[in-house]
Amino acid sequence: MKLAIGCDHGGFELKEEVVKFLKAMGNIQVEDCGVAGKDSVDYPDYGRKVSEAVARGEAERGILICGTGIGMSIVANRYPQVRAALCHDHFTAQMSREHNDANILVMGERVIGKGVALEIVKTWLETPFAGGRHQLRLNKIADIGKAIK
Helix, strand or coil, X not given: CEEEEEECHHHXXXXXXXXXXXXXXXXXXXXXXXXXXXXXXXXXXXXXXHHHHHHXXXXXXXXXXXXXXXXXXXXXXXXCCCCEEECCCHHHHHHHHHCCCCCEEEEECCCCCHHHHHHHHHHHHHCCCCCCHHHHHHHHHHHHHHHCC
């Protein structure tokens, strides 16, 4: 699987830990879309890079990290092909995949610790989409995106 990951300065340290974790898994090709340090940047620039990679099919999934996860969620969900989910625990990660087929995971470095974050990533990567009635709901969401263009 190809996965794009990005962050702003508020998510840099957690992004670095997640990248190490993903590479250790061995079956994931990681595209690091930045940032490369803690200098202040504008989160929309990095949220856009990951969201566009997923929306264009250049990456199967993405992970975005900022201080709270809120800003990155707002950016990512501007893209009709993206279903970004801000997750704070194992359960929200599982449900974001099982019920919503989330293709971008969003986390807040200032909200969760490293251990919880890595558990969220693992759960999110391993949980399949349930389909069925949930697909019907995703179809309705896609229709909304078409109607407001």
